[in-house]
Amino acid sequence: MRAIIQYIQSYLGSDQTPGAAGNMFWALVYIMVVFAGLSVAVIAMNWLERKILAHMQVRLGPMRVGPHGLLQPIADAIKLLLKEDIMPSEADGFVFWMAPFIVVLAAFTVFVVVPFGPTHAITDMNIGILFMLGVSSLSVLGIVMAGWASNSHYPLIGALRSSAQMVSYEVAMGLAVVSAILMTSLNAEGTGTLSMIGIVQAQQAQGEWFIFKFFPLGLIAFFIFAVAMVAETNRAPFDLAEAESELTAGFHTEYSGFRWSLFFLAEYSAMIAVSSIAVTLWLGGWLRPFPNFLSGATWDRAFSLFPGVVFLLFAAMCFYNAVRMPKHPLFRIQTIGLAGFGVVLGLIGLVLFVPAVSLRVQDIFWFSAKIAGFMYLYIWYRGTFPRYRFDQLMQMGWKVLLPLGLGVLILTATVALLQQRIWHP
Amino acid sequence: MAPVATPFFFYLFAAIMVIGGVMVITRKNPVHSALALIVALLAQASIYLMLYAPFVAGVQIILYAGGIMVLFLFVIMLVSIDRSIRERQFNSQWVVGLIAATALGGLLIAVYTKGTNIFPEHALSVVENDNTQQVATMLYGQYMFPFEIASLLLLVAIIGAVVMAKKRI
């Protein structure tokens, strides 16, 4: 018993990730925390997407289930789990059964290397970014399997479109990533790194996020990645694989109930995964904004108050809406529920003001906040951009993004070389 | 960090690879074969990790499982497979083929049993932490010329594939 407690405690003082320290217990804890956080994030995304889209289109969105439709995703989840799981009689049973699990597995396994903080990652791999790109590209296999196994026209066309799209945009994505990795090698030894934590630490050491590095080269690389990652996740405006007007629902037309919800889960967690790649490579990962010209202990203190303030703002929003609720007896439970939710958020905010807590949590907070920004962008794209035609999509990928990526890569290498040889010999 | 339970994982992945390989050559439906091959390739990537070759494992996943096999599945979907499933699966010389393969297997067994002193137990542990950096140094240093030739090979392959597969150029 004592040995177990000692084993658990031995990690606490460590400045490594649990995977690197080889501590099984904390690795499992981190896996569970990441998994739970991801599920909550997907549920929250579901609600937020419907709400934000609705407000963009001057509608109200879900309003009935819970205050302001807050419980709508839970109701949806229950509905999906209780639905009948239909398998087409002509379908290839095993492949049809397997496909959603492969997609989900690919989307979730990626999070093994996502660095939420210098020590807050399940593990840190020497090939971190390669692993992320590789495993997230496995989801295309699941999509192809789903489309083929359904033995129906729309899913097959959807799967063909989706796989062609994902394979094409992976090239541009890879080039953008390489030009960011190149920037990590601008140190005394001249060796870069592929490890996710190492990439953020390189940005910390250089005192600059890679999006601003060699302006505008870093920005262009980031732009290429930002376009490619939307295409990679099959989201609007590149959602040809599931274009409702043409293909009903694309590769998951024949899926229903639980299996369909797995595709849904995988889509949203893949969105979070590619956003976390973008955040790690260009937006400084867990680093707070303005690390260079708002530096110093005072600014550190000021920025460490941020997480608490944000949660208090959420709480205030809840109270404001609770006061604005209709004063009808039917709405009493909803009003109390909303106020209670506000109290919970406010308490979390207050706890985050404790210096010991905020010191440990602020890395995670900044990382999540940046990802949340990307999630908002995704919803914004969906609300505003019209869908591309397929030949336009291919043209965009191969004739615009790929040459642009090559050019940026060559220019970045040239400028980096010049900087090392001439400016700092 | 010392590897945990190496024999267990070795036999697990080895079994997955062999079963996957058997499924590749016995399934009627090429899609099932391709999926079995993907599973075998992923198991092989794990074996590379056990051999302290993380970069090769990453390349294996990203190129083989994520690239080449998607190409295979794509082509299988383009060509209609209904007819080939209903046909005979093995050719008329399959007995000769099996005999030849058995002879080759016998040769390999002979080599591995007789020649234990040709394969001394070295099992040096390569430093894992900067494997990628070392591979990069070698690839862009000592193996610069082969690397360029490999890129030329890929260029030729691209042109060849386009010439073959496109109806009108």
Add this chain to the structure above:
Amino acid sequence: MESILHITTLHYLVLGAALFLLGVIGVLTRRNVVIVLMSIELILNAVNLNLVAFSRMWGGLHGQIFAIFIITDAAAEAAVGLGILIAFFRNKETVNIDEVNLLKW
């Protein structure tokens, strides 16, 4: 028991040999071109496994570099092979390798 539980280079070599044999059997006996191509991938992978195992055995990285080159080669081979397959299927409406016999006299 000791030789079973203590994983040495030989174990990897035997695994590679098994994969290689499976690939050879597939190439020699199957009629479907797609599966023949996949068997060739199996053979290449068996070679790769051996190379990486030897690289671990000698403590150098040359084997891994060769494995990377072979993976590049496999990509080129798959692209050209599948291109030929598509051209062939377009002309003869079959993927049976026994019917690739126009040069036979």
